[in-house]
Amino acid sequence: xxxxxxxxxxxxxxxxxxxxxxxxxxxxxxxxxxxxxxxxxxxxxxxxxxxxxxxxxxxxxxxxxxxxxxxxxxxxxxxxxxxxxxxxxxxxxxxxxxxxxxxxxxxxxxxxxxxxxxxxxxxxxxxxxxxxxxxxxxxxxxxxxxxxxxxxxxxxxxxxxxxxxxxxxxxxxxxxxxxxxxxxxxxxxxxxxxxxxxxxxxxxxxxxxxxxxxxxxxxxxxxxxxxxxxxxxxxxxxxxxxxxxxxxxxxxxxxxxxxxxxxxxxxxxxxxxxxxxxxxxxxxxxxxxxxxxxxxxxxxxxxxxxxxxxxxxxxxxxxxxxxxxxxxxxxxxxxxxxxxxxxxxxxxxxxxxxxxxxxxxxxxxxxxxxxxxxxxxxxxxxxxxxxxxxxxxxxxxxxxxxxxxxxxxxxxxxxxxxxxxxxxxxxxxxxxxxxxxxxxxxxxxxxxxxxxxxxxxxxxxxxxxxxxxxxxxxxxxxxxxxxxxxxxxxxxxxxxxxxxxxxxxxxxxxxxxxxxxxxxxxxxxxxxxxxxxxxxxxxxxxxxxxxxxxxxxxxxxxxxxxxxxxxxxxxxxxxxxxxxxxxxxxxxxxxxxxxxxxxxxxxxxxxxxxxxxxxxxxxxxxxxxxxxxxxxxxxxxxxxxxxxx
Numbered sequence: 001x002x003x004x005x006x007x008x009x010x011x012x013x014x015x016x017x018x019x020x021x022x023x024x025x026x027x028x029x030x031x032x033x034x035x036x037x038x039x040x041x042x043x044x045x046x047x048x049x050x051x052x053x054x055x056x057x058x059x060x061x062x063x064x065x066x067x068x069x070x071x072x073x074x075x076x077x078x079x080x081x082x083x084x085x086x087x088x089x090x091x092x093x094x095x096x097x098x099x100x101x102x103x104x105x106x107x108x109x110x111x112x113x114x115x116x117x118x119x120x121x122x123x124x125x126x127x128x129x130x131x132x133x134x135x136x137x138x139x140x141x142x143x144x145x146x147x148x149x150x151x152x153x154x155x156x157x158x159x160x161x162x163x164x165x166x167x168x169x170x171x172x173x174x175x176x177x178x179x180x181x182x183x184x185x186x187x188x189x190x191x192x193x194x195x196x197x198x199x200x201x202x203x204x205x206x207x208x209x210x211x212x213x214x215x216x217x218x219x220x221x222x223x224x225x226x227x228x229x230x231x232x233x234x235x236x237x238x239x240x241x242x243x244x245x246x247x248x249x250x251x252x253x254x255x256x257x258x259x260x261x262x263x264x265x266x267x268x269x270x271x272x273x274x275x276x277x278x279x280x281x282x283x284x285x286x287x288x289x290x291x292x293x294x295x296x297x298x299x300x301x302x303x304x305x306x307x308x309x310x311x312x313x314x315x316x317x318x319x320x321x322x323x324x325x326x327x328x329x330x331x332x333x334x335x336x337x338x339x340x341x342x343x344x345x346x347x348x349x350x351x352x353x354x355x356x357x358x359x360x361x362x363x364x365x366x367x368x369x370x371x372x373x374x375x376x377x378x379x380x381x382x383x384x385x386x387x388x389x390x391x392x393x394x395x396x397x398x399x400x401x402x403x404x405x406x407x408x409x410x411x412x413x414x415x416x417x418x419x420x421x422x423x424x425x426x427x428x429x430x431x432x433x434x435x436x437x438x439x440x441x442x443x444x445x446x447x448x449x450x451x452x453x454x455x456x457x458x459x460x461x462x463x464x465x466x467x468x469x470x471x472x473x474x475x476x477x478x479x480x481x482x483x484x485x486x487x488x489x490x491x492x493x494x495x496x497x498x499x500x501x502x503x504x505x506x507x508x509x510x511x512x513x514x515x516x517x518x519x520x521x522x523x524x525x526x527x528x529x530x531x532x533x534x535x536x537x538x539x540x541x542x543x544x545x546x547x548x549x550x551x552x553x554x555x556x557x558x559x560x561x562x563x564x565x566x567x568x569x570x571x572x573x574x575x576x577x578x579x580x581x582x583x584x585x586x587x588x589x590x591x592x593x594x595x596x597x598x599x600x601x602x603x604x605x606x607x608x609x610x611x612x613x614x615x616x617x618x619x620x621x622x623x624x625x626x627x628x629x630x631x632x633x634x635x636x637x638x639x640x641x642x643x644x645x
Contacts, residue, residue, distance in 0.1 A: 044238060045241050046283075047282075050283065051223070051281055052281050052283075057165065057166060057224065057277050058273070058276055058280050058365065067368065068126070069371075070367070071367075073375070076344055077366075080353060084364060084367070088132055091120060092132075097113055097116070101150065104153050104450075105150070105155075106149065106150035106153065107153065107159065110150075110157075110160040113143055113159070113163040114163035117164065118361060118362065119363075120132045120135055121170035124171060125170060133171050140168070140175070141179055143160065143163070144183055144185070151194035151195075154195075154200055155210060157214065158214035158216065158217030161187060164221065164224075165225075168184075168225070169223070187225055188229055192221070192232055195218055195236070204243045206247070207249060208250075208267070209259060209266050211244060212244065213266065213270040216270040218236050219236065219237055241288070244271075244274065248271070248294055250390065251293035251294045251297050253292055253389060254389055255295070255300045256300045256389075256393070257297060257392075258391035258418055258419065259418075259419050261300075261305075265322055272326040273362070273365065275289040276329060276365075295330065299383070300386060300396075302338075304396070305342050306429070307400075307407075308431040312394075312410035312429050314412050315392070315418075315422055315424070317420075319442055324342075324343060325362055325366035326365060327339055327340050327343050328366050332370075332373055337373065381401050385497065385499045387494065387506060389493075393414060393493060394410065395409075395410070395411050396408075396409065397410075397504040406532075407430070407431065408429075408430065409430055409527060409535060411428040411505065412428075413493050414492060415491040415492070423486040425490075425510060426508050427478045428527050430535050432535075437558060437572075439557055441470040443470070445614070449468065454612060460488065461487070461516075466604075467602060468613060469597035470614070472604070474551065474602070474604075475553065477554045477555055479525070479541070480551040481519055483549065483603035490513040492509060492510050492512060494507075495507040498528055503528040505528030507524055507525070509523070518544055520542060520544055522542045523539070523540070523542070526539075526540075535641075536637065538636070539635070543632055544630070546630050550625065550634075551603075551623065552623040552638070553621055553623040554622050555594060555620075557618055558572040558577070560622050565589065566582065568591070577640055581636065581638050583636045585634035589622075590623055594620055595616055595620075
């Protein structure tokens with residue numbers, strides 16, 4: 001393809017009216033002249049002449065037979081396979097998607113597009129039935145006729161580009177030539193071109209899930225149309241290989257994901273898809289998946305689910321456990337089938353095939369990545385403690401993996417300035433007897449806050465973000481001093497992991513997060529499961545030159561009753577737990593309401609929480625208040641033990 005042809009095909013009437021187009025064409029010019037796109041000048045990363053034939057994304061030509069064989073071997077995979085084909089059949093009578101934004105986002109449409117095209121394309125490759133191709137082709141034409149894929153919120157573009165790329169690649173031999181031309185044009189104009197506009201493409205310099213999702217979508221598009229749009233596609237791939245190093249750094253050194261398990265499921269899933277697509281199409285991912293901590297992150301995700309059946313849902317994360325189909329990829333790559341222990345249970349209990357689930361759009365990858373695995377009886381995990389020292393340090397304990405038994409503790413450090421962070425440094429969750437006793441409220445839906453004009457993404461010390469009931473430190477399972485915010489710049493660190501048999505847990509240094517003006521000389525929290533029998537939380541706090549007020553807080557879904565000056569009784573679903581407090585400093589037990597935030601005063605000042613705060617039905621907060629004299633040190637111990645009487 002000549003330079004002249006590229007400009008004729010993609011240049012607008014006035015190509016220099018925006019920096020966006022100028023940068024876009026500069027990249028094409030560089031490649032058309034054979035100049036390396038990589039900063040080191042060592043030439044392209046891949047041998048692009050050796051690209052696999054269509055279909056080349058994730059599942060190469062002929063590998064459908066491996067999927068078919070795996071379905072015959074595994075009742076669980078047969079259940080998933082039947083579900084995907086059932087959904088695909090239901091799509092045959094649905095009208096194509098239309099352009100419809102919710103606020104600033106087209107994301108819901110992009111995700112539905114990915115579901116439809118992935119499922120329909122998979123169903124065709126499994127059955128050979130042309131009805132799925134015909135439906136997918138209608139969808140492709142409708143999506144490519146959209147006015148844009150909404151680059152101002154580039155996640156929308158990333159997921160849409162991946163959707164269209166899969167349909168194009170997997171159905172390449174069946175699609176009409178006009179449809180294929182339209183898809184190629186749409187990918188170039190609606191995905192590639194806006195990705196050179198710095199205003200919208202800030203994700204290229206981000207360490208967050210945005211980088212993984214957007215780059216993965218763009219690379220899928222580039223690999224799909226590589227033959228016909230060679231220069232533009234190579235430029236996208238080469239740039240992505242460099243840009244994508246940024247989010248991979250966040251997994252170091254141990255694999256814990258800084259944004260919590262919900263965003264692991266999002267960002268890491270697309271990160272795996274990026275590597276897997278490069279491997280299937282070009283034979284290598286250039287060691288992206290070998291970044292420090294990345295492969296180990298599968299163990300972080302394994303531990304993220306407690307015996308209660310819900311996540312350790314810190315930061316902007318809901319507690320509902322969702323399928324993680326890419327865990328099959330990790331299990332296969334690491335040759336550790338225990339990593340799919342939770343996934344197989346989710347398939348068996350119907351969570352993988354839940355009707356209308358909005359997190360199942362990449363479900364076919366479970367079939368792809370599991371096709372060469374023996375799934376007859378995944379071994380039970382044996383490890384009891386996971387610890388990660390990365391951006392958001394966490395330690396997680398699970399004493400028993402079978403039948404929702406055992407006890408479960410999660411405790412974290414980190415900084416409120418992290419992506420999607422809350423002021424929850426030092427907070428913990430606790431499961432026992434199959435129930436969660438110490439819980440986290442988790443996220444509030446973004447649209448409910450953005451629609452009310454809340455400056456949600458301002459992470460500064462006095463940001464309105466911290467006036468949100470669920471987000472500030474006063475309403476998390478942590479310590480607060482003088483009724484003030486945690487220090488957004490202070491990082492609580494994981495000091496020590498305890499795995500000595502008697503004590504399983506960790507010690508967190510809280511002083512950097514608690515101190516705004518050096519009020520404390522030191523503050524540590526030790527949370528351990530003792531002798532596999534009970535949870536003990538020990539806080540040692542040393543005041544500085546002035547006295548400090550201490551607020552100890554724990555959120556629970558149980559009914560709470562103060563029994564005496566040292567004990568609070570918790571009851572839920574026929575189970576009873578006693579929370580006993582001890583200290584060398586006087587304290588007063590309290591039960592704080594949490595169901596209706598707008599009815600409560602925010603202790604940061606003389607005002608009530610705003611009406612945009614969502615209710616927290618069925619919850620209450622327990623703890624104590626204490627005053628620590630200047631230059632004194634206190635130790636506060638809380639013991640959470642089931643009442644077996």
